Amino acid sequence: MxxxxxxxxxxxxxxxxxxxxxxxxxxxxxxxxxxxxxxxxxxxxxxxxxxxxxxxxxxxxxxxxxxxxxxxxxAPPRPQSALIEINNIAAEIVKRGNRHRSEVLVLETIMPTKELALSFEFPKRVSIHHSVVVNFENDLPVQLEERFVNPTLIPDYDKQDFSKTATYDYLMQKTPVTEVEHIISAIPADAETARHLGIDVGACCLFLHRRTWTGAVVATISRLTYAGSRYSLGSRYSPSKNS
Amino acid sequence: MxxxxxxxxxxxxxxxxxxxxxxxxxxxxxxxxxxxxxxxxxxxxxxxxxxxxxxxxxxxxxxxxxxxxxxxxxAPPRPQSALIEINNIAAEIVKRGNRHRSEVLVLETIMPTKELALSFEFPKRVSIHHSVVVNFENDLPVQLEERFVNPTLIPDYDKQDFSKTATYDYLMQKTPVTEVEHIISAIPADAETARHLGIDVGACCLFLHRRTWTGAVVATISRLTYAGSRYSLGSRYSPSKNS
DNA sequence: TCGGACAAAAAGTATATACATGTATGTATG
DNA sequence: CATACATACATGTATATACTTTTTGTCCGA
The missing domain is CATH 1.10.10.10 (Winged helix-like DNA-binding domain superfamily/Winged helix DNA-binding domain)
Incomplete structure (x- = not known):
């Protein structure tokens, strides 16, 4: 029982x-x-x-x-809403007919900062998975992707080869998303971001902060930085589809 | 019985x-x-x-x-999705407990450029309404709002006082939205934008391009520019709480 | 061996009942 | 007059029970 x-x-x-x-x-x-x-x-x-x-x-x-x-x-993975879909960058690139490639910069398990632990709504400090990946469209870097992943839900995240499988695809396959939070802002590139994306320091970047939940548990926190000159987020939505 | x-x-x-x-x-x-x-x-x-x-x-x-x-x-007409709601800036500002004010820079009826007419999917060139408004949060300009409005659907748009009623509220009241398209990008401010938003030329701005449909007809096209340092778009979505 | 009868298992529907919780309103009491 | 209490009524939740419908597997006989 x-x-x-x-x-x-x-x-x-x-x-x-x-x-x-x-x-x-x-x-x-x-x-x-x-x-x-x-x-x-x-x-x-x-x-x-x-x-x-x-x-x-x-x-x-x-x-x-x-x-x-x-x-x-x-149920098979559901047809995702535009809002959820907006950061499956690999699929978007391929859909546009271009070539997608990832470069894994960091893949580790760390102790979160106090702020991060707060975002995860953890009662106490436990280690979390952390990855930093650069996504390329035809060898041009377009997105710097940093993710923090709850190891309770996805224990083997730090043992994957994300140059083969996109982080997004892996996560969607491993755990269902019941809630998503997005915060979109525009920020100038700092030195490290600029280096990884091959743009000037201070250049405009689209910055997407994303949290996903599985049930009551925060599953992932993502910080996605797009080279502003090379990318825009699009969505089309029709409210008239109800039950 | x-x-x-x-x-x-x-x-x-x-x-x-x-x-x-x-x-x-x-x-x-x-x-x-x-x-x-x-x-x-x-x-x-x-x-x-x-x-x-x-x-x-x-x-x-x-x-x-x-x-x-x-x-x-x-239930009242249609509870709008976060995606639709994201540019009712007046409501957002008030909800945060701040004071909202608008300044109307332009309100006119013009012949559209060929590109704009194409976006409206017009068969032939007809004049359209055009407005440019700056939205202030506590006297700090946060959004530059440019709208093009289909006069077939909203004939009196160019006769309103948008310092009293927000353009968004007026439009939502006048015509139901059946579909929305968003394109979000990050761009540096040009000279005019910088002047209106009180920021430096080249500063990061969040740029939102928005088209709405009423049935098969394009109702409005909006170009919303947010001072990147002063604003971010947020949304929270849970698939299990609708449909 | 084929095929039908039958039974078991699973989700789908419908009801009766009980109690919990939130709201509005009238009434007694200080 | 104002506050507290009682009451009625509304939706929300939980259970027990019964029956229906669909699918699947099995057994038995022609």
């Missing part, structure tokens, strides 16, 4: 978190069937209607697919 | 249809409270859980708003 956390939220939300966490950590693998409603009833000690509501809402939100008479499965 | 149609769909879907129909035909007026769950139970002859599910799903879809202890109401 698993005991759900004793927080001040409805039971069905706790069940949803429990399911998302099990998906996020890979405990429930992508290709196998999830426990049935009755199995969850037995293991969590809640009523079937509550489990059913949690599963129904996760299905409506696009995380799961369900087949009557068969079972519940993890 | 009202009898629901005898179609081959779940009961809670019939209840949803019944409610939407009553809203759509205006039988339940926009400003009055909808029947309570128990009243619907009595009038439709179904269980409260079924009514509750119908109402909950319509609320999740954005049609209704509910207040515990008060009642169920028809």
């Amino acid at each position: 698993i005991t759900l956390p004793d927080t001040a939220s409805p039971l069905y939300e706790k069940v949803k978190d429990y399911i998302l966490t099990n998906i996020g950590t890979g405990k429930w693998s992508k290709d196998r069937k999830l426990p049935s409603e009755n199995e969850l009833v037995a293991s969590l000690g809640v009523s079937r209607m509550t489990v059913h509501r949690a599963l129904r809402e996760l299905t409506a939100a696009g995380f799961l697919t369900r087949l009557q008479g068969v079972g519940t499965f993890i | 009202i009898t629901l149609p005898d179609t081959a769909s779940p009961l809670y879907e019939k209840v949803k249809d019944y409610i939407l129909t009553n809203i759509g035909t205006g039988k339940w007026s926009k400003d009055r409270k909808l029947p309570s769950e128990n009243e619907l139970v009595a009038s439709l002859g179904v269980s409260r859980m079924t009514v509750h599910r119908a109402l909950r799903e319509l609320t999740a879809a954005g049609f209704l708003t509910r207040l515990q202890g008060v009642g169920t109401f028809i």
Whole structure:
């Protein structure tokens, strides 16, 4: 019998978190069937209607697919909103018909600064994964990408070869994103950024700060710097697609 | 006792249809409270859980708003996505507890350049409205706002006093937006921009190009320039809280 | 071996019931 | 008159129960 956390939220939300966490950590693998409603009833000690509501809402939100008479499965990566998509730079470059290449500058596990630990909403100091990658479009550097990754959710992040797999693709494959925060600003390039992007110090850069959540847990924090002269973020959105 | 149609769909879907129909035909007026769950139970002859599910799903879809202890109401037009909201600068400034003020530099009707006419997807050259406004936060200029407006949709745009009403509010009130396109980039300030925003020539600016559609028609084209040092665009999005 | 009957399993729907929580309002009490 | 309390009513949550619908696998007989 698993005991759900004793927080001040409805039971069905706790069940949803429990399911998302099990998906996020890979405990429930992508290709196998999830426990049935009755199995969850037995293991969590809640009523079937509550489990059913949690599963129904996760299905409506696009995380799961369900087949009557068969079972519940993890949904294939959903068609992402423009807002989420905006930093899958590798895909964008390829889509434009250009060649994408990455150069990994840093890949390590570090103790976060106090400020960073605060952003992760950690109760205490634990080490986190850290990567710095430069993304090239036809051998021209366009984006400097710094990421901090929660090792609880993605323990092997620091053992990947990100010159082969884009960090974005790896992360999306490893953990579902339930919430995203973006802050976009324009800043002048500092010396290090300028060197890596091959631009002048003080040149205009687009700076994107991004946090993603998996359930209630901050999964990643990214700081993406684009050479202003070589890149712009685009999106098109149509509100008229509702249920 | 009202009898629901005898179609081959779940009961809670019939209840949803019944409610939407009553809203759509205006039988339940926009400003009055909808029947309570128990009243619907009595009038439709179904269980409260079924009514509750119908109402909950319509609320999740954005049609209704509910207040515990008060009642169920028809939701205001369309809760706008963060992406659409990002350039209602007046509201943002006020929300931060600061004072907003506008200064209208230009308000005219002009013949568009060939490029602009192309962006509007006009078959032939027609005149369009044009405005340039500076937005101040506590007397500090933060945004230079240039708009081109389709006079077919909003004929009186050039006769408004935009130091009283924000252009954004006026436009949102006049025409519904069915689609939005954003392109965000970082550019150095040119001489004129620098003068209006009170920053140095060449200073980093966030530049937002925005097109909105009403149906198949381009309604507005906006070019928004933010002083990079004084502003950043933020958004937070959670996929599980809509659709 | 093929095919149908049957059973088991899984999600889908519907109801009755209970209690929790938030809001508005009337009423008694100081 | 104002405050506190009681009450009614609204939505929100949780459970137990029952039945339906769909799929899948199995067993048995022709």
